[in-house]
Amino acid sequence: MSQPLTKETEDVAATSATQSLGATLRALRRAKQLSVAEVSARLKYSVRQLEALEAEQWELLPTGVPLRGLVKNYGRLLEADVDALIVMLEREVGIPGVQPIVLPSAAMSSSDMAMQSDMGQRSSWGWLVVIVVLLIVAGFYAIERGWVPDSWLIFDWLKSLKQ
Helix, strand or coil: CCCCCCHHHHHHHHHHCCCCHHHHHHHHHHHCCCCHHHHHHHHCCCHHHHHHHHCCCHHHCCCCHHHHHHHHHHHHHCCCCHHHHHHHHHHHHCCCCCCCCCCHHHCCCHHHHHHHHHHHHHHHHHHHHHHHHHHHHHHHHHHHHCCCCHHHCCCHHHHHHHC
16 A cells, blocks of 8 residues: 655655654645645545644644544545654644542442442342333233244233233
């Protein structure tokens, strides 16, 4: 899928090591002789978003995963090293720190935790009861409609439902 290196792409590769992400993407796009409108039509991102990315106006762009997806798709279209572009993005925008989940158990008393665990168990039992009732209703409906063979009806009162 990679094309042979031309003088133009060698220049882009050499300067991308020192350039920023936006300048690298712009240089790669120009090396492929693509306009921003053509890239926009192919990637289904707006011209405004692509221009903001090339100008590194991060406040105009989404953050997190959507921004990474934009850079990855743009890099694939330009047949660039996507991993290197993501590294450049993380270097410029910063990697969002992983926020640890703080459990409020230290602030809860043991009776609060017991009540919270009871509520979790009740809700799961409630769903189980609803499912069992629905299965029973569906079974009686199937018997009444004649969808169940007589050999499955072992009780006489079930056979009377079928008639």
